[in-house]
Amino acid sequence: MGNWEKLKERNKLITEEILKRDEFVIVNHHDADGLCAGAIMAKALERKGKTFENITVKQLYSETIQEIKDKGKNYVFVDFGSGQMDLLEEKIKENFFVIDHHQTVKSDYEFHANPFLFGFDGGKEVSGSGMAYLVAKEIDEKNLDLSALAVVGAVGDMQEYNGKLEGLNAGIVEDGEKVKVLKKENDLRLYGKISRPLTQFISFSTNPVFPGLVADDKASAEFLMEKGIELKTKEKWRTYSDLTQEEKKNLTSSLIIHLIEKGCSEYIAGKIIGETFTLLKENPKSPLRDAKEFATLLNSCGRHGMPKVGLGVCMGDREEIYQKAMELLLEHRKQLREGITWVQQQGLQEEKEFYFFDAGENIKEEIVGIIAGMLYGSLLVGQNKPIIAFAKQSEELIKVSARATDNLIRQGLNLGKILKEICFEL
Template sequence: MLKTAREAAEIIREHQDDSITIVSHMDADGISSAALMSLTLDRLNIDHQVKFVRMLYREVIDELELEKLTIFTDLGSSQLRNLRRKFKNNDIIIADHHSPQEEGWSRLTHFNAHLEGFDGVEEISGAGMAYLIAKELDPENKDLAALALVGAIGDVQNAWGKLRGYNQNIAKDGEEAGVLNRETDLLLYGRHTQPIFKALKNLTDPPIPGVSNTVEGCVSMLKDLDIPYKTKKGYRRPVELSDEEKQKLASELITRAITHVPEELTEYVPGLIIGKVHTLLNENERSMLRGADEFSTCINSTARHEQPLIGYEVAMGDRDVYYRSMLNLLKYHRRCIAEGMTYIDQNGLENGPEGYIQYFDASDVLKETFVGTIASLTIGHEKSDPYKPIVGIVKKDGSAKISARCSKLLFLKGLDMARAIRAAAETVGGEGGGHAVACGARVDEDKIPKFITEFENRLIEAA
């Protein structure tokens, strides 16, 4: 693995007097990847620019400028056919963890997790691949390990209650550099920022009877367990619980979840309640950037609203203008979530022809960059079935943006939607790809019914 990372590092050194372009995916992992690579080049005083794209569709590649060196982070491996057409005579580096679809060519330095013997779904993210190149350029770049893990967690590579594979090595680097702490704790989102009852209310994967989506139920459970949820100083946060309180709470949550989860999935429940959490030690104790999970959500929200450069600057270290812009964008993000979930409340979901998937069409309500967020949140909605994949659709100008999501339980059971969505999209003349737990496609609007049928059938065949 490190051999190819060294080759990529050497290519960068050869172009240190040239202007380099970084092209990255517009999500948490992609923004983390770009920021990590950009920080690395800054430290070497190498001039560069950064561009974010949702996907390397043919028309997107046509708009990219030809540079003496282009570095693609967190994307590229699945679009080699499109890239070869334009970049075959130029030096490019791809640092990616998605499954490659074709062979490379002479001027491509292809640093891909799967080609290096690692599972890009479980063991390392795009930011992790960029980190390995950064460390080859300078071993002192170990302090960037925390940012690499923000990318990995943004791609749900902690779905097992811990990070796996090379992510563990990266976490160790972060600990050694003094920028990261990892410990076993309750896997509650908002450990550093939210009241205990709110963090519990948002625990919907797996669904917890009497807890998920109900503040009253959370408060009642805490009272029954004799766990105070507020003091004279205000509401307590999950990080303020004692070890004894955490043990009592974990036991209750696991017991409740197991009684309502299909028997074949019960073995996964404890790992979704208790696991490794990652704290960024250089961030303020009550900051939304203190926990790696919240950090990834923050920068992902900027991408969802087509402002990835705000997330990029925050990931680069800005805690002033861009950080405040991100917080303002988060407020808007929450309003959009409320509108999206109100739509689900009022309209519900439709089932695929075979009843294996559920979907919604929010073309008049959501931006296409936001449909994946609502699809993710709908997994925990009372009108959805957490044991069926969810597909969100937004139509615009004759084309349809499609996002598919599934619960962690389905993912841990072995469901891989990425392969199915890619094949289904290609069958109807579109393009698709992504991750096992979160993926997307673009197809012609009139092909949506056929796509839904193809996607559902391929998932059934793979089950």
């Protein structure tokens, strides 16, 4: 059980010190959670008239810290930093704040907010953007509207365990509902309810993947038509958000039955239903209206080397920068489709305990893990082994990603631990 009062005290201590200072450099991670965290801190500082600059990086290495340490007077590290406290204290001294949710090294540094320090689980109870939001809330109660970004970050960080946000995340959702920037519903939890035509809504689902339908628009179209669901209204492709309530119920039950018939447990199949989050201030036809779609758009920006575009969207741009983000999202989808096709044509190699493929330069290292996860629905692999994927990161480095089914993880498979042990031995 976490100690909320102690965490709140730490956030207040950080807030009081931040308000005394100026000329900040906000350093955030390049994924959806990191971009939301960076934007939340930027908004909170902007509203107090503070000057700041945002820097987005992939990882916080010693070389990275050395490169940025002379860019400003004060540093706020969000969505990372807890694992590098010794380096930060050595190189930046006392002019920094760390607001993170990852496992932390031992440190007595006072301007360090991390849920694990106070008995909360940063893996599922609060994200990096959630921690940034809790500090922003201490800075000013008017920042409750930033709860919407914190929920997008939590969804992007895949913290919806058991189909819902729990712990500190649940309190953040309540804040969003209170100030009417969020709406929580129980619904189908697939990505693309607003932005994807129905066939792609099913064929490009990654969590879960639908065996026999994945990356196959024709098979998905036949599946829908068999269920009596029209694909078009006049000449316009329909999306899930266009369906009637009866059609939504029909589709949901049909997808659950399909998963069970293909060997999924009822427990796993039932997980496609759960909490969904609507951002009420966004255009009803915009993908930003749905927290899962918003998070995917941000991940597309980060994975394609354009985190500033994602940050701009988080900061409120809905014109030129937003259009660029949409282009990156389309490119992201195209690369996923091409990646799946490449693996299907080249094939997987099967070992006794796992499957693997080496994409080399044929699949970008930023998306090779997503491709690996999608393969579970392609009928190329069984559900009883993890998939290891390789892609070229640079002349010196190889990216290694691993994916497993929910059933394997529930049985105790810890791929992160295994990969760390293997790398240590190498």
